[in-house]
Amino acid sequence: MNPLAVLLTLSALLFALGLLGVLTRRNAILILVGIELMLNAANLNFIAFWRYGPPEAALTGPTMVLFSIAIAAAEAAVGLAIILMVFRHTKSTDLNKLDSLRG
Amino acid sequence: MIPLLILCPLILLAALGAVWKARPVHAALLLALALSLIAVLYLALGGGFIGLVQFMVYVGGIAILIVFSLLITRPGDEGEEVARRPKSVALGAACVVPVLGALLYTFGKGLPEPAEGAAPSVPLEKLGDQLFTTGLPAVLAVAVLLTAVLIGAAMFARDFGKNSEPPADS
Numbered sequence: 001m002n003p004l005a006v007l008l009t010l011s012a013l014l015f016a017l018g019l020l021g022v023l024t025r026r027n028a029i030l031i032l033v034g035i036e037l038m039l040n041a042a043n044l045n046f047i048a049f050w051r052y053g054p055p056e057a058a059l060t061g062p063t064m065v066l067f068s069i070a071i072a073a074a075e076a077a078v079g080l081a082i083i084l085m086v087f088r089h090t091k092s093t094d095l096n097k098l099d100s101l102r103g
Numbered sequence: 104m105i106p107l108l109i110l111c112p113l114i115l116l117a118a119l120g121a122v123w124k125a126r127p128v129h130a131a132l133l134l135a136l137a138l139s140l141i142a143v144l145y146l147a148l149g150g151g152f153i154g155l156v157q158f159m160v161y162v163g164g165i166a167i168l169i170v171f172s173l174l175i176t177r178p179g180d181e182g183e184e185v186a187r188r189p190k191s192v193a194l195g196a197a198c199v200v201p202v203l204g205a206l207l208y209t210f211g212k213g214l215p216e217p218a219e220g221a222a223p224s225v226p227l228e229k230l231g232d233q234l235f236t237t238g239l240p241a242v243l244a245v246a247v248l249l250t251a252v253l254i255g256a257a258m259f260a261r262d263f264g265k266n267s268e269p270p271a272d273s
Contacts, residue, residue: 005214006107006108007107008206009206010111012202012205012206013115013203014115015202016195016198016199016203017115017122018118019198020191020198020199021121023194023198024122024187024194025122025184026184027178029127029169029172030127033121036134036165037134037137043141043157047145047148048148051149051150059225059229059233062152062153063230063234063238066156066230067245069160069161071245071248073160073165074248074252076164076169077252078252078255078256078259080168080169081256081259084175085259093176093177
């Protein structure tokens with residue numbers, strides 16, 4: 001079995017699971033959980049192609065993953081800060097209840 | 104190949120639990136497990152440094168941040184979450200089928216043969232060289248972004264006094 005195919009399948013399924021979490025959850029923090037899974041699926045692709053791809057790609061995959069992890073950390077910090085701010089005002093993290101901007 | 108075949112189902116099960124569990128703290132802990140297993144997978148694939156970074160940032164930082172956020176907020180109604188399950192399964196199938204279809208199409212066209220031999224290593228000296236020569240603009244951009252995030256998160260987190268009062272029910 002081609003290990004690249006195994007890793008790509010794992011990555012695609014992880015992405016689908018993350019997307020499912022984003023689309024079905026109502027709690028804003030759990031939506032962030034889905035987004036983290038999707039980001040990890042993308043990182044896994046970079047590592048898979050670095051490991052089993054053409055050798056001339058050298059360190060491109062790990063470098064991209066390093067940047068991606070740094071940006072994911074920033075995204076999680078800002079996202080959770082916003083969610084906590086919203087919770088302070090509305091006493092809920094349920095996205096269905098955050099409809100005060102609806103026209 | 105054997106570590107890959109052991110780790111892949113475990114990662115998928117942990118990720119499935121993270122999106123399926125109705126109790127938010129369980130979901131966050133399963134996310135931490137999935138992220139740890141992905142770090143182990145990176146280590147098994149030869150990306151030692153990336154595995155350690157993944158473990159430190161994702162498991163030690165993001166997952167713990169999510170758990171603490173859940174602890175200081177009020178969870179939603181779990182019964183409602185369970186009642187939505189049939190709809191979630193249908194939506195899940197709708198998410199997975201196109202992804203698997205695209206994957207099968209790609210596999211059908213043929214993947215490149217994987218490079219044989221030992222895993223390529225991540226020499227830290229070379230990685231540092233690449234980051235601070237060709238990747239310097241990106242490193243600076245990420246540094247500015249992280250500084251902005253630090254300032255922004257501190258501003259969000261500080262007490263706004265009267266502004267933090269919940270709006271009166273009308």
